[in-house]
Amino acid sequence: MRFLVIDIETPNRQNNRISAIACVILDGGKITERKYSLCNPEVPVEPFHEALTGLSDKLLNKAPTFLELWPTLAPLFENAVIVAHNAPFDLSVLQKCLADYQFPTLTGQYCCTYKMGRRMWPQLENHKLNTICKYLKLPLDHHKADSDASACANILLAMANNGFPIEEYISSIPSNYADSSCSPTLRVKPSEKTEKINELLGILSDISADGSLSEIEIQRLVNWLTRHENLRGEYQFDEIYDTISSSLDDGYIDSDELDSLLSLCQFLTDPVGNIKPVERIDLQGKSVCLTGTFDCGSKAEVETLIKNRGGAVLPRVVQTLDFLIVGGQGSSAWASGNYGTKVKKALVLQSKGNPIQIVREEDIFGVCRKEALPNGESNILSGAGTT
Secondary structure: OEEEEEEEEOOOOOOOOOOEEEEEEEEOOEEEEEEEEEOEOOOOOOHHHHHHHOOOHHHHOOOOEHHHHHHHHHHHHOOOEEEEOOHHHHHHHHHHHHHHOOOOOOOOEEEEHHHHHHHHOOOOOOOOHHHHHHHHOOOOOOOOHHHHHHHHHHHHHHHHHOOOOHHHHOEEOOHHHHOOOOOHHHOOOOOHHHHHHHHHHHHHHHHHOOOOOOHHHHHHHHHHHHHOHHHOOOHHHHHHHHHHHHHHHHOOOOHHHHHHHHHHHHHHHOOOOOOOOOOOOOOOOOEEEEEOEEOOEOHHHHHHHHHHOOOEEOOOOOOOOOEEEEOOOEOOOOOOOOOOHHHHHHHHHHHOOOOOEEEEHHHHHOOOOOOOOHHHOOOOOOOOOOO
């Protein structure tokens, strides 16, 4: 089986344009081809994304546009299982660009090393790309598309070498990824407060991406929080503001406080991604709310699965809720990028002592696959070795 490992960088928070794309071909258990290109997104690069990726308007204006670039990349996607770390993100960005530039959108199959990593290495504190690379001692220059794609390919090979059933995690590419054009006129502009919270989350993601916090990074965060104290009352702002204020009561932050602050930064950036894998949960007599798009089917189909297990589905997050189940494909409509208002409300209620549990779809239903693999293939990366 042939795999195409991809990584995409974007220039804005709408995640509807591409600034860089890398492709790594895995065939016969080894890397056979690599391609990498910058891409002129034809929209301005936002400051956060320039700081994160190092890609500026000046640099990208010289690169080919997606219209020019895609015909050279499209053949790589033919007859390949697409792989990415947090694949719903990369696929969503790519499908929106394809639709907007009037290319045929992708069909076929994909799998996600992030999702598989949660099952392969449940002992890790989280399953972000840099965390798994550190565990496996793989080189990584994070947020550089060519390095991220190579790291993802080597993670897939490591999984195969250790007998992980990759074939069980291969699914059809959801058609809904192509439903939303990246035309700005079709998007609801977030409120000013939401934009500022997203700016804060971007800073938290930026300063915690390398798994450590420096004095300069903490000072940058403190300065931002001081300038935006009008955001008091917003969950994410309050959590980080109160933690830093408490840590600085004695004038400095010790190593334990630094570790706690780093964990909080990573959690607030992606609380769903930092959920530990759990054994399957008994839904009998439990109340459940759903958020995101599900691997197992439409929300109506998922509701039927829950009701068949004795659970009751509620339309919103309330104090008496037992579980908020997050769909494996996420949602491009989530206000905070990695999560939406339902997750945020559940987190607020948790902070007040309510025992709501946020869980991922796969922890409730296991791996859902709508289509069987062709030819009954199973040992799909036979003979693979890390590169």
